[in-house]
Structure formats: structure tokens, C-alpha cells
Amino acid sequence: MVSELRCYTEPAFFEKAQHYQAVLSSRGVTLQIDVIDKLNARFLRLHPDMALCVDADGLWLCALGMKMQPDWQAEIPRLKRASLKSEMLARACNLAEKPQLIDATAGLGHDSLLMAHLGAEVTLVERHPILFSLLEDSYQRALQDPFLSKVAARIHLVFSDSADYLKAQAEAGQAVDVVYLDPMFPQRDQNQQAVKKQAQVKKQMQLLHLLLPEHGEMDLGDALLPLAQKIAKRVVVKRPRLAVYLAGQTPDHQWTGDACRFDAYFQQDATKVNG
Numbered sequence: 001m002v003s004e005l006r007c008y009t010e011p012a013f014f015e016k017a018q019h020y021q022a023v024l025s026s027r028g029v030t031l032q033i034d035v036i037d038k039l040n041a042r043f044l045r046l047h048p049d050m051a052l053c054v055d056a057d058g059l060w061l062c063a064l065g066m067k068m069q070p071d072w073q074a075e076i077p078r079l080k081r082a083s084l085k086s087e088m089l090a091r092a093c094n095l096a097e098k099p100q101l102i103d104a105t106a107g108l109g110h111d112s113l114l115m116a117h118l119g120a121e122v123t124l125v126e127r128h129p130i131l132f133s134l135l136e137d138s139y140q141r142a143l144q145d146p147f148l149s150k151v152a153a154r155i156h157l158v159f160s161d162s163a164d165y166l167k168a169q170a171e172a173g174q175a176v177d178v179v180y181l182d183p184m185f186p187q188r189d190q191n192q193q194a195v196k197k198q199a200q201v202k203k204q205m206q207l208l209h210l211l212l213p214e215h216g217e218m219d220l221g222d223a224l225l226p227l228a229q230k231i232a233k234r235v236v237v238k239r240p241r242l243a244v245y246l247a248g249q250t251p252d253h254q255w256t257g258d259a260c261r262f263d264a265y266f267q268q269d270a271t272k273v274n275g
């Protein structure tokens with residue numbers, strides 16, 4: 001995982017950059033701040049290596065000439081169209097019941113944003129220090145947004161490895177309605193259609209693919225399923241449509257769409273399926 005990174009900023013945002021430097025340092029990442037005259041598209045093209053940058057819109061990851069952040073504002077039109085009936089995710093997680101939910105693989109927080117919008121009380125757990133800091137920054141901006149602030153009020157962020165977090169919840173006797181898992185899945189193992197879609201993957205998703213290892217050390221999240229089952233009435237796993245089951249465990253129920261599916265695992269006494 002990246003432990004040192006450059007951070008570009010303009011003089012007007014130097015203090016802001018120092019704030020992120022302190023935050024990331026507490027999470028094990030050293031930022032070297034470079035103050036430059038103009039943090040514009042030309043500068044980013046000339047400096048294609050992965051770095052962070054800070055400007056009026058907060059913290060960004062930049063690489064390959066692009067700026068990327070988990071853009072929750074851009075999700076607003078989707079949230080406005082979404083309903084409990086139209087969203088497979090809503091049916092899989094039984095959001096009509098307004099569950100207490102742990103999203104143990106938060107990433108850019110997009111799935112959680114949708115689930116919180118549709119009524120869930122969501123705890124997002126993310127272990128990657130840079131991704132978590134970008135997520136936290138999006139969350140802070142959401143709290144200031146007239147539409148997103150109501151959704152963000154149902155969101156809680158935790159910087160942790162979910163294996164540790166889920167174990168601690170079990171030890172404390174804390175149960176939840178749903179644990180949601182969307183671990184990384186190697187692109188090479190996905191079916192052709194999914195790979196084609198990945199090729200047109202949105203700029204924001206490229207952020208995940210830049211930060212998270214695609215080969216060798218990728219953690220496929222199998223260990224999270226039994227830990228989640230200890231504390232949740234329902235565990236929902238998002239998978240590419242034709243992917244193998246998480247931890248090789250056959251689900252109790254499935255919802256399948258064009259590109260992905262949701263596998264659900266129920267506690268013995270909670271097998272009622274809605275939708």
C-alpha cells in the first residue's frame with residue numbers, strides 16, 4: 001500500500017493541504033506538499049504520476065493527467081431516480097425495513113449513499129488510508145449540500161480493516177440487520193461482457209483501480225463472510241454476474257442483473273425474502 005505521496009496545491013490552499021497532511025500522517029501516509037502556481041490541466045498532464053492535490057473542491061487523487069474523487073454530488077440524479085422497487089440492491093438488503101447496515105467494503109461509498117438515501121442507517125468501513133480520506137472529504141462536503149445532508153446524516157464512517165471491526169462487534173455482542181460486502185474482484189476473472197464494461201469504466205472507478213492492487217496481493221474478501229454472518233441477520237454480497245461465490249459458499253437467495261448479482265445469506269431465523 002502507498003505510504004508516501006506528493007501533494008500538489010496552490011498558495012491559497014496551503015493550510016488546507018497541511019490539514020490533510022496531518023490527517024494522512026495519523027493514518028500512516030506521509031505527504032510531501034509541493035506548492036505550485038497553477039494546479040491546472042496542463043500541470044496534471046505534465047505530472048502523470050499518482051499524487052494527491054488540494055484545491056477549492058477539497059482533496060483529489062490525480063494520476064495520468066486526471067483528477068478523481070468519490071463524487072457524491074454526481075450521484076444526486078441517480079439518487080433522485082432510485083426507489084425501493086427499482087433498485088435490486090434495495091430488495092437484496094431489504095431497505096424497506098430501514099435496516100441498521102454495515103458496508104464493510106466502503107470504497108467510493110456510492111452503494112452506501114444509495115442505501116442511506118433509501119432509508120438505511122449505514123456504517124461504512126474502509127481500510128485504505130487514502131481512499132478513506134477521500135471518502136471522508138466527500139462526506140464533509142455532503143453535509144453542506146442541501147440534498148445530500150439528509151442522506152449523510154444516516155452515514156457513519158469508520159477507518160478500519162473490516163475483519164477487525166466485525167470481530168470487535170461480535171465480541172461486544174452488537175448485532176446488525178445487514179452486512180453488505182462488495183470486495184474487489186480480479187478483472188481478469190470476469191466474463192467478457194463485464195470486462196468490456198470495465199473498459200468504459202467511469203473516471204471515479206479508475207480511482208479504485210489505481211489505488212488498489214489488481215495482481216498478487218489482492219484480498220478477495222473471503223474471510224469477511226463468516227465474520228459478517230456472526231453478527232448480521234442478512235449478509236449481502238455484490239458479485240460480477242458470473243463470478244464464483246464468495247468463500248465458495250452457496251447463497252440462500254440471489255438477485256441477478258445484467259452485469260452484477262447480489263448473493264444473500266440469511267441467519268436461520270431470518271429467512272423471509274422480500275422482493
Ligand SMILES: C[S@@+](CC[C@H](N)C(=O)[O-])C[C@H]1O[C@@H](n2cnc3c(N)ncnc32)[C@H](O)[C@@H]1O
Pocket residue numbers: 104105106107108109110111112125126127128131160161162163182183184185208212219221224
Ligand atoms: C469494490 S470496492 C467497493 C465499492 C463500493 N461498493 C462503492 O459503491 O464504491 C472494495 C473496497 O473495499 C475495501 N476493502 C476490501 N477489503 C476490506 C477490508 N477487509 N476492510 C475494509 N475495507 C476493505 C477496498 O479497500 C475497496 O475500497
